[in-house]
Structures are given as structure tokens and as C-alpha cells.
Amino acid sequence: xxxxxxxxxxxxxxxxxxxxxxxxxxxxxxxxxxxxxxxxxxxxxxxxxxxxxxxxxxxxxxxxxxxxxxxxxxxxxxxxxxxxxxxxxxxxxxxxxxxxxxxxxxxxxxxxxxxxxxxxxxxxxxxxxxxxxxxxxxxxxxxxxxxxxxxxxxxxxxxxxxxxxxxxxxxxxxxxxxxxxxxxxxxxxxxxxxxxxxxxxxxxxxxxxxxxxxxxxxxxxxxxxxxxxxxxxxxxxxxxxxxxxxxxxxxxxxxxxxxxxxxxxxxxxxxxxxxxxxxxxxxxxxxxxxxxxxxxxxxxxxxxxxxxxxxxxxxxxxxxxxxxxxxxxxxxxxxxxxxxxxxxxxxxxxxxxxxxxxxxxxxxxxxxxxxxxxxxxxxxxxxxxxxxxxxxxxxxxxxxxxxxxxxxxxxxxxxxxxxxxxxxxxxxxxxxxxxxxxxxxxxxxxxxxxxxxxxxxxxxxxxxxxxxxxxxxxxxxxxxxxxxxxxxxxxx
Numbered sequence: 001x002x003x004x005x006x007x008x009x010x011x012x013x014x015x016x017x018x019x020x021x022x023x024x025x026x027x028x029x030x031x032x033x034x035x036x037x038x039x040x041x042x043x044x045x046x047x048x049x050x051x052x053x054x055x056x057x058x059x060x061x062x063x064x065x066x067x068x069x070x071x072x073x074x075x076x077x078x079x080x081x082x083x084x085x086x087x088x089x090x091x092x093x094x095x096x097x098x099x100x101x102x103x104x105x106x107x108x109x110x111x112x113x114x115x116x117x118x119x120x121x122x123x124x125x126x127x128x129x130x131x132x133x134x135x136x137x138x139x140x141x142x143x144x145x146x147x148x149x150x151x152x153x154x155x156x157x158x159x160x161x162x163x164x165x166x167x168x169x170x171x172x173x174x175x176x177x178x179x180x181x182x183x184x185x186x187x188x189x190x191x192x193x194x195x196x197x198x199x200x201x202x203x204x205x206x207x208x209x210x211x212x213x214x215x216x217x218x219x220x221x222x223x224x225x226x227x228x229x230x231x232x233x234x235x236x237x238x239x240x241x242x243x244x245x246x247x248x249x250x251x252x253x254x255x256x257x258x259x260x261x262x263x264x265x266x267x268x269x270x271x272x273x274x275x276x277x278x279x280x281x282x283x284x285x286x287x288x289x290x291x292x293x294x295x296x297x298x299x300x301x302x303x304x305x306x307x308x309x310x311x312x313x314x315x316x317x318x319x320x321x322x323x324x325x326x327x328x329x330x331x332x333x334x335x336x337x338x339x340x341x342x343x344x345x346x347x348x349x350x351x352x353x354x355x356x357x358x359x360x361x362x363x364x365x366x367x368x369x370x371x372x373x374x375x376x377x378x379x380x381x382x383x384x385x386x387x388x389x390x391x392x393x394x395x396x397x398x399x400x401x402x403x404x405x406x407x408x409x410x411x412x413x414x415x416x417x418x419x420x421x422x423x424x425x426x427x428x429x430x431x432x433x434x435x436x437x438x439x440x441x442x443x444x445x446x447x448x449x450x451x452x453x454x455x456x457x458x459x460x461x462x463x464x465x466x467x468x469x470x471x472x473x474x475x476x477x478x479x480x481x482x483x484x485x486x487x488x489x490x491x492x
Contacts, residue, residue, distance in 0.1 A: 016041045017353055020101050020114035022091050022287070024051045024074045026335045027120030027323030029405075031342030032084055038350055042084040043112050045103050049073055049088055052143065053404060055335060058183060060146040062153065062190040063426035065416055067143045069409045077405055087112070091121070091287055096294050096316055116318050116349045119291060119305075120342060123324035123333060126283035126302065133254040135440070137276035140183060144439060149277060151436035153191060154429060156275045157199060160206050167272070173211040174273035176259050178251055179280030180217035180224075182371035185234060187277055188215040189374045192241040198424050213243045214271060216261065217280075218250040223371060223379060225332075226386075230379040233388040237373045251280075282333055288325045295319075300327040309361035310348060311341055317358070320345035328362065335403070336367050370396045375421040 017040040021028045024046035032042050050071040059065040078084045089103030089110060094117070101112045125139030138145050138152070153175070160172035177188045192213050199208035215222070215238065221231045222238065222245060238245055246261075253260030258272045284303035292299045297314045298306045304327035305313065311326060313319040322345055323338030331337050344362045351358045368382035370392065378393040380386075387395060397417075404410050416427045 017349075018043070018113060018115045019118065019349060020045065020112050020116075021118045021120065022046070022094075022101065023120035023122055023323070024048065024086075025054075025120055025122045025323060025338060027122075027338035027342040028118065029074070029077065029342070030339045031118050031120065031322065031346045032078060032081070034343045034346035035349070036081045036083065038083070038346075039353065040083060040116075040349070042081075043087060043114075044074065044078070044084065045087045045089050045091055045101060045112060046074065047088075047090045048142075049075070049086075050143070051077055051405060054141070055182075056400065056404075057140050057143075057146045058186045058190060060143070060428070061140060061149040061187065062194060063150060063429045064190070064420045065413060066428045067147065069404070069413050069416070071143055072406050072409060094119070094287075094291055094294060094319075096313075096319065099318070114318075116320070116352075118320045118322060118342065118345050119287065119313075119325060120321075120323045120338065121285035121287045121325050123282040123284055123302075123304075124286075125278060126281035127278065128281055130254075133251070133278065136254045136256055137178060137259075137278040138439070139278045140187070141282075147431075147435040148439055150428075151431040151433070152275050153194070154431050155436065157203065157206070157208060157211075159274075161203050169206060170212075171257060171272045172274050173206065173208075174214070174271065175211065175275045175277070176214045176216060176271055176273045177277045177279060178216050178259075179278065180215055180219065180222040180245070180247070181279060182223065182369075184215060184217070184277075184279035185223055185238065186372050187279060188213055188238065188243045189241055189372065192238075192243050193374055194426070196242060198420075198426055212273075213241075214273075215243050215245045216249045216251065216259075217245075217247055220247055222247070226369065226371070226379055226381055230381065230386055230388055234371070234373055234379050237377050241374055282324065284325045284327075288321070291319075291321070302327075310359050311345055311362050312348075320348070329364075331364055332369075334369065337364060340364055370399065372396055 019035060019040050019042045021032055021042065021044045024044060028044060029051050032044055035042050051074050053070040056065060056070045060067055060070055074086050078086060089105040091101055091103045093102040099114050101114060103110055125141050127133045138148050140146060140149060156172045160169050163169045163172065175191050177184045195208045195211035195213065222235045223231050235245060248264040249261045251259060252262045252268065254276060257274065258270050259276055260268060260270055262268050282302065288303055288305045289299055291313065292305050295313050295315055300306060304325055305321045306327045307321050308314055311320045311322055313321055322341035324333040326341065341362060348358050368380060370378055370380035372378040372393065376390050376393050378396040379388045380392040380395050401410050404413060419425050419427050
């Protein structure tokens with residue numbers, strides 16, 4: 001079923017300016033809120049019904065927070081913004097000539113017209129050209145990912161309890177995290193706390209404290225973007241937690257029972273483990289490659305669109321690309337870049353409506369980066385300040401509370417943090433088999449019902465057929481470069 005949606009005219013007979021926002025992440029949400037008093041009609045089209053606070057996904061995966069606390073409903077957030085509507089759909093085509101956006105939703109396809117477009121489609125997990133690794137080493141970019149990992153992590157201890165073979169027990173109780181950026185460090189630290197602080201005394205046949213947590217990275221340091229001093233402090237804290245940090249180790253193979261690693265000296269070795277977590281890189285949404293092909297623009301190695309200094313698509317001043325999908329001045333893929341980019345795009349639209357000069361370059365104000373290592377321990381950079389330990393953790397706590405959307409979410413998050421950080425428990429330990437197997441089942445079901453892949457962007461018959469990207473619709477074309485990805489950036 002195909003549907004065309006057009007904005008109704010105002011009472012004066014003049015149609016209001018139509019702004020379409022693709023994506024409900026930080027960039028899209030803050031752009032929409034910045035337009036709340038503007039004489040425009042805002043339509044947000046997003047693949048999910050929620051706004052995801054991605055920096056806290058690891059706490060969903062390790063049983064500290066519930067999904068609702070990090071992913072409030074987008075409709076609820078924008079319910080009082082009368083000029084905004086929210087539509088569920090995955091954008092599969094952007095026609096720059098007719099200024100229409102086409103999206104697929106369950107049982108229907110619809111189109112939305114725009115006068116101004118803000119594309120904030122975000123990023124996906126990158127396996128650096130080895131998408132087959134995803135089968136056994138899930139990433140952490142969505143609520144589905146976090147719930148699957150929660151089931152795998154807690155389920156590993158449960159299945160170890162049933163084993164009698166020491167080798168099988170060791171495999172279940174070995175956890176490997178790939179990538180020593182903020183997400184990897186935070187995951188490794190929380191799994192270590194689960195094993196050494198939360199779970200001891202709950203099992204009769206195994207001792208969770210004997211679990212092995214390995215943090216792998218091909219680079220030379222942990223949290224390398226934070227500088228040598230904070231990187232060293234993070235490494236020492238991870239060692240105190242019992243995390244085995246292995247640097248200069250490149251993953252060359254992943255299967256159900258283990259992971260193959262190549263060291264710098266060329267030696268290959270195998271780590272026997274059941275639970276693998278991928279936190280090593282990101283790549284722009286395939287929609288970025290599609291948009292670039294439409295406009296004749298370029299993408300970087302991670303599939304992000306190279307934009308003009310004012311965040312517009314080259315040759316199309318009515319289209320803005322913000323957040324993790326835009327490439328400009330080597331800006332990191334962090335929340336603040338998306339937030340400030342979304343607000344900048346909204347201001348440019350308002351200036352155009354007022355007849356004021358536009359094209360002012362985007363100026364990013366770095367508000368710092370931070371990462372937790374364990375309870376009461378974090379590292380943070382804010383301007384020239386370099387904080388670690390308890391002071392870094394308190395700053396992390398304050399910043400994340402500030403940007404959590406909704407008073408209720410802040411209150412419940414504090415309560416759950418109290419339970420986890422002051423006590424020993426985890427408030428959200430419910431796991432189901434459905435959570436663990438749903439991703440694979442959905443991919444198989446989608447493969448059976450998905451229409452044939454689009455082989456070229458409309459209007460450009462020279463584009464090659466795209467490679468399939470797990471978790472994304474095959475109808476969105478993208479270059480091979482989009483699959484190589486970029487290292488994970490610090491949160492902040």
C-alpha cells in the first residue's frame with residue numbers, strides 16, 4: 001500500500017514551510033525541539049518509536065537500567081509540540097528533485113514532501129568488512145542489541161552452572177569484548193563487576209568470580225582519545241577489576257565457540273569463549289551513501305556524507321546532514337556533535353524563513369568526553385581539565401542525568417543506580433530466549449520477504465549493486481567503503 005502525505009494548508013490559504021527530519025536520535029530530536037515555536041510543520045520519520053540515549057545502552061545490557069529509561073517514546077517527548085508529528089518508517093529513498101522522502105513501514109509505504117530536510121539517520125555497527133562476525137559477536141547500537149547481550153551475558157552463567165566438563169564451563173565463563181573505546185571499556189568493567197560483586201553466592205556449582213573478562217584492541221592503548229594520563233589510569237583500574245586487557249590484538253575470526261586473534265608479531269591464537277561483544281567501530285547509515293549518490297557528493301571511509309561547512313548537502317542548501325552521518329572537520333561521532341548540529345540546522349532554516357543571510361559555518365563547542373570504568377570510577381576531559389576516579393564519575397553522573405529525557409526517567413535511573421552502585425543488586429535481570437534469538441530470526445524472516453535490492457540510485461544508472469548490510473534493508477544502496485567503518489568515538 002502506497003500513501004502520499006502532504007501538509008494541510010493554513011487557514012490563510014498559504015502552505016506552511018515543511019521540515020522533514022529523518023531519525024529520532026540526538027540530532028533529529030534536538031532539531032525538532034529547536035523548531036517548536038517556528039512557523040513550520042515538522043514531520044519526523046524514524047525507524048523506531050523511541051529516542052535512544054545510546055551512551056547508557058551498556059547499562060541495559062548489564063541489568064542496571066530498563067529499556068524505557070534510556071529510550072522514551074518519541075511521541076511522548078514531542079506531545080506538546082503542536083507543529084510536530086512523528087511517523088514510524090524506515091526511509092528507503094530521498095528524491096532531491098521532487099523533494100520527497102519515501103519510507104517503508106509495516107504493511108505500507110508512504111511518501112512525505114519537504115521544503116527543508118534534516119537527515120540524522122545515525123550510524124550502524126561496523127565489522128570492518130567482516131559482517132559475518134555479527135552472527136556471533138553482536139554490537140550495541142540498539143535496544144534489541146542490548147537485550148540480546150543481556151540474555152547472552154546472564155545466560156552464560158546459567159548454562160555454566162549446568163555443565164560438568166571444566167573446558168565447557170571455562171568457555172561459558174569467558175567474556176571477550178572487542179574494542180577498547182568507551183563502550184568496550186564500560187562493558188568490560190560492568191561484566192567484571194557482575195562477576196566479582198553481584199553474582200557471587202547465587203550459584204552452587206560455579207564461582208562467578210572465576211570468570212575471565214578479556215578486552216581486545218588492535219591499537220596501543222585503552223581510551224586512546226583521552227590522552228596518555230587518563231588512558232593509563234583507565235588501564236590500571238581495569239586490571240584492578242580483573243579485566244585482562246590485550247592490546248595490539250586484531251580479530252581475524254569469530255565463531256560460536258571462540259575468537260581468533262592475530263598479534264603484532266604475526267602469531268595467531270584462539271580464545272575459547274561463548275560470549276563475544278563487538279564494540280570496535282561504527283559506520284554511517286546506508287542512507288548516507290544513497291543520499292550522496294543522489295547528489296553526486298562524496299562519503300568518507302566510514303560511509304558518512306561529506307557536507308558543506310554549514311552542514312548542507314553539496315548543491316542542495318535545503319538539505320542538512322547532521323550527527324553520526326555527516327563528515328566535517330574530523331568531528332567525532334558523539335552526542336554533542338549531533339545535538340549542536342541539529343540545532344544549527346534548525347537555526348539556518350529559521351534564518352531562511354526570515355529572509356536573513358544563511359550559510360554560516362557550523363562551529364562545534366567541545367563540552368568534553370567521558371567514560372565510566374566501574375562504580376565510582378570514570379575518566380573525563382572537559383576543556384583543559386582531566387579528571388579520573390570519583391570526581392570523574394560524579395561529573396559523568398551529573399552530565400548523563402542532565403541529558404536523560406524526562407523527569408520520570410531521571411528519578412528511576414537514580415534509584416536503579418543506587419541499587420547497583422551502593423548495593424550489589426541489578427534491578428533489570430529479566431532475560432528471555434526470545435531476546436537472544438530474535439535478531440537471527442528477524443533477519444531470516446526479512447530475507448524471505450524483502451523485495452529485490454535496488455541496484456542504482458534513481459537518476460544514476462552507473463551505481464553498482466550494494467552489498468547487504470545486516471540489520472538494514474537491502475533496498476538502500478551504498479558503496480563498499482561504507483562497510484569499513486571508523487573507530488568508535490568517546491561518548492560525551
